[in-house]
Every structure is written in C-alpha cells, then in structure tokens.
Amino acid sequence: MTSITLPAREADVLLETDVVVCGGGPAGLGAALAAARTGASVVLLERYGFLGGNFTAAAVGTVCGLYVRSAPGSFDYAIGGVARAFVEELVARGKAIGPYPFKETAVLLYVPWAAKRLADHLVIEGPDSGNITLLLHALVSEVVVDPETGAVDGVVIASKQGPKVVRGRVVVDATGDADVAVAAGVPWIMGGPGERQFGSMQFFMQNVDIAAAMTAGLGALSEAIAEHGGHLTRDGGAVIPTFRGGEVIGAMIRLTRDGAPLDATDLFDLTYGELEGRRRAEEAEVFLKEYMPGFADAFLADTATQQGVRETRHIVGRYTLTGDEVRAQATFEDAVAVCAWPQEYHVSGRSTDYVFLPDGATYSIPFRVLLPSAGPPNLLVAGRCISADHHALASCRVMAPCMALGEAAGTAAALAVLDARETSSDRIVLGSVDPGAVRTELVARGAILP
Numbered sequence: 001m002t003s004i005t006l007p008a009r010e011a012d013v014l015l016e017t018d019v020v021v022c023g024g025g026p027a028g029l030g031a032a033l034a035a036a037r038t039g040a041s042v043v044l045l046e047r048y049g050f051l052g053g054n055f056t057a058a059a060v061g062t063v064c065g066l067y068v069r070s071a072p073g074s075f076d077y078a079i080g081g082v083a084r085a086f087v088e089e090l091v092a093r094g095k096a097i098g099p100y101p102f103k104e105t106a107v108l109l110y111v112p113w114a115a116k117r118l119a120d121h122l123v124i125e126g127p128d129s130g131n132i133t134l135l136l137h138a139l140v141s142e143v144v145v146d147p148e149t150g151a152v153d154g155v156v157i158a159s160k161q162g163p164k165v166v167r168g169r170v171v172v173d174a175t176g177d178a179d180v181a182v183a184a185g186v187p188w189i190m191g192g193p194g195e196r197q198f199g200s201m202q203f204f205m206q207n208v209d210i211a212a213a214m215t216a217g218l219g220a221l222s223e224a225i226a227e228h229g230g231h232l233t234r235d236g237g238a239v240i241p242t243f244r245g246g247e248v249i250g251a252m253i254r255l256t257r258d259g260a261p262l263d264a265t266d267l268f269d270l271t272y273g274e275l276e277g278r279r280r281a282e283e284a285e286v287f288l289k290e291y292m293p294g295f296a297d298a299f300l301a302d303t304a305t306q307q308g309v310r311e312t313r314h315i316v317g318r319y320t321l322t323g324d325e326v327r328a329q330a331t332f333e334d335a336v337a338v339c340a341w342p343q344e345y346h347v348s349g350r351s352t353d354y355v356f357l358p359d360g361a362t363y364s365i366p367f368r369v370l371l372p373s374a375g376p377p378n379l380l381v382a383g384r385c386i387s388a389d390h391h392a393l394a395s396c397r398v399m400a401p402c403m404a405l406g407e408a409a410g411t412a413a414a415l416a417v418l419d420a421r422e423t424s425s426d427r428i429v430l431g432s433v434d435p436g437a438v439r440t441e442l443v444a445r446g447a448i449l450p
C-alpha cells in the first residue's frame with residue numbers, strides 16, 4: 001500500500017472536561033455514569049446517533065453475565081451496580097424479562113429499542129446527567145498526546161465541520177476496538193483465525209406465531225438445521241422474542257470469509273460483513289419459513305443496524321487475564337468486577353462451544369487489565385478490548401461484565417481527577433490510583449466484589 005503525508009491542521013477545542021469517555025456501548029455507558037456519579041465532569045463521545053453499542057446497534061437480544069446459577073433453576077445476581085440498575089429499570093418498564101434459563105445459566109431478554117431509550121434517559125435526564133455532556137455522531141479518530149509528559153491531552157473527533165478536539169484529564173477508551181489506545185501508542189494484540197471470535201448479523205423477523213415457535217423451542221431449530229440447513233453458517237443459534245407482538249431476533253448467522261473471521265477494523269472486511277450479513281439474513285428467512293414451526297407467515301423485517309463484532313484488538317495491559325484463570329475461578333486483591341458467564345466460543349466450524357463454571361462459581365477481574373502496560377499514564381480501557389487473552393475474553397466480553405468494567409474505569413478515572421484537584425496536581429497517573437479506594441466506592445454503589 002502506498003501512503004502520503006497528511007498536512008498538519010488546526011482543530012477547535014470544542015469542550016474541556018475531567019473525563020472523556022470514548023464509545024457509548026455497555027462499557028462506555030458504565031464508565032460515563034460512574035464517573036459522573038463520583039463527581040467528575042464527563043464528555044461521552046459516540047460515533048453513532050444513539051447509545052448502546054452491541055446492546056442496541058447489533059441487537060444482540062439478551063444480556064449475558066448478569067446471573068450466577070446457585071443450583072439448577074435458582075439464580076442470583078453475579079453483577080450489581082450500574083448493570084443491575086439498568087436491567088432492573090428495563091424490567092420495571094415492562095421491556096425485559098430475566099433470569100431466563102439458558103443452557104446451564106440464565107440471561108435477560110430485552111427490547112433493543114427500550115435499551116436505546118433508557119440509555120438516552122440516564123445520560124440526559126438521569127440522577128447523574130448534570131455532569132455529562134453527550135456528543136453523538138462523534139467518531140474519535142485521533143488522540144493528542146503531550147510530547148513532554150506523554151499524557152493524552154485530548155481526543156480528535158472527525159466531524160462534518162472538520163476535526164474538533166475534546167480535552168480531558170483522563171480518557172477512557174470504551175470503543176470495543178481500542179481505537180484510542182492504539183492511536184495513543186498502547187501495545188495491543190489481535191488474534192488470528194482460531195484465536196478471534198467470529199462476528200454475526202442479527203436480524204428481526206415479524207409476524208411470527210410466537211407460541212408455536214416457543215413451544216417447538218431451540219431444539220427444533222437445531223434439528224431443522226441438522227436435517228435441512230447444511231448451507232447455513234451455524235448448526236444452531238436462537239430465535240429470541242423481543243416482546244413486540246410476533247417479533248423475534250434471529251441469532252443464527254456467522255460471518256466468515258474463506259472460513260476465517262473478519263477483521264472488523266478493516267474497511268474491506270467491514271463492508272463485506274454488512275453485505276454478507278444481509279444476504280445471509282434473507283437465506284435464514286427462507287429457511288425459517290419453510291422449516292421452523294411458527295414462521296410460515298413471518299417475514300424478515302430488517303437486519304440490525306450493524307453487524308455484531310465480538311472481538312478485535314485487546315490492549316496489552318499491566319496484567320493479562322487468562323482463560324486458565326477464568327476456569328480456576330481466580331480472585332485478585334484488586335478485583336473490580338466478577339463474572340460467572342461461561343467461555344463462549346464462536347470460533348471454528350459451525351458450532352458454538354461453551355465451557356461452564358460450576359454452579360455458584362465466579363472469577364474476578366483485576367483493575368490492572370484496564371491499565372495499559374505502556375503509553376499515556378492517564379488512559380484507561382474498558383469493555384471487550386481490555387487486557388485479556390482470547391480464552392478469558394470468551395467469557396468476560398458479554399454485556400453485564402463489560403458494563404461493570406466500564407463502571408470500574410469511570411470510578412477510577414473520577415477518583416484520580418478528584419484526588420489531583422485536591423492536591424493541586426497537574427499530572428494524573430492512573431497506575432497510582434488505589435484499587436482499594438475504587439473497590440470501596442464500587443461496593444458502596446452496589447457492585448458485587450469478592
């Protein structure tokens with residue numbers, strides 16, 4: 001590939017704040033709400049016209065990782081704090097149901113539209129919204145690093161009016177793909193085939209006879225695929241009711257190119273994924289109408305706003321959580337979140353493999369996985385791009401733990417800013433934040449920690 005040198009440009013400083021949160025998915029929402037609640041001013045930047053990330057844009061349809069099964073048929077919350085408050089509000093609005101048993105665990109079913117509106121409400125009118133400024137259609141494209149201190153001074157937004165800068169004392173990268181950390185020179189990795197999850201395109205079917213479909217159950221879907229669906233990309237999957245009359249979300253497409261997962265940071269692969277996802281959704285529509293009970297009169301209403309991306313870049317952090325530690329139910333002194341979700345692999349062939357923890361078991365996630373091993377001292381990462389190997393991420397990438405990790409990052413960011421204010425310090429070094437203080441604040445706000 002040839003390259004050219006871009007000319008230097010001036011950019012207006014649009015806003016100055018304590019904490020800049022880049023990305024408004026589960027992790028970014030958790031981070032923004034927690035930082036605001038802890039007393040920092042926050043600017044939340046989201047590239048789309050709405051919040052939620054995969055929660056809404058990819059219409060994943062269930063919240064995973066909220067619960068731990070204490071015994072067959074009996075579930076407790078594994079995760080509290082912002083995630084629990086968020087889903088309980090959805091339930092109170094009649095837009096979610098959980099715990100809903102799924103394999104050896106349970107999920108929460110929700111209406112994506114309702115999650116989108118609840119996120120609006122919390123950020124704009126919620127109890128902590130006074131500290132939050134939201135910018136939508138704000139794609140973070142670059143970072144400004146102070147050459148003397150090596151700290152991030154701000155981020156650059158690609159806007160219709162040209163580049164704009166938002167300055168902040170701390171930056172939280174919750175872009176899912178570690179866009180900000182990579183731009184800031186933080187070391188990162190991305191697994192090759194077999195070490196990177198496949199993405200999927202979810203789709204909405206309407207006019208479904210829900211009672212017939214649910215009576216037949218997911219077993220009927222797998223059997224139909226085994227008998228007639230050799231051309232489909234997965235050997236199972238799910239049709240998930242959204243609570244809107246006759247509507248389900250189809251979760252049965254695996255996006256592959258020549259047998260390999262796409263690189264969802266590559267423009268060509270992203271374009272291919274959207275086109276292929278829509279083609280595969282039509283293929284699934286034809287299949288479901290013919291072979292799945294309840295779908296004879298159904299139709300494909302739409303695909304999700306975007307293909308769902310499970311895994312791209314992870315930062316290399318101060319600590320890297322491993323799959324062995326997940327299975328060993330590791331605990332850490334600086335734990336800032338716990339997780340009970342199984343390792344869920346969308347990797348090879350057409351199947352999806354699960355490795356479950358025993359009933360009642362969780363593992364913990366240390367603060368250090370949010371801290372880059374090198375690069376700006378005032379940058380934190382949260383969500384699916386934390387420092388975890390592929391096998392640990394197979395579990396902790398789901399939405400409830402991502403929200404909890406965001407909450408931890410936002411809390412730590414705000415505590416660091418408040419401390420710097422108190423000591424009149426110019427520099428913020430997140431590696432010096434006391435994880436004990438973060439844990440205390442999280443527990444006071446309802447987090448469940450070991």
Ligand SMILES: Cc1cc2nc3c(=O)[nH]c(=O)nc-3n(C[C@H](O)[C@H](O)[C@H](O)COP(=O)(O)OP(=O)(O)OC[C@H]3O[C@@H](n4cnc5c(N)ncnc54)[C@H](O)[C@@H]3O)c2cc1C
Nearest residue numbers: 023025026027047053054060064140176308309383384399
């Ligand atoms: C098909 C599929 C099905 C899944 N099913 C489930 C499920 O049923 N239950 C579950 O709990 N989890 C599920 N997951 C996993 C889960 O959705 C994700 O791992 C989780 O959403 C990750 O949260 P996040 O905030 O780290 O990232 P994301 O959800 O990816 O959010 C990142 C946010 O940052 C924004 N952003 C990205 N780059 C920039 C930028 N440069 N500037 C500004 N904004 C930016 C994005 O628009 C997005 O809003 C599924 C994932 C996929 C792909």
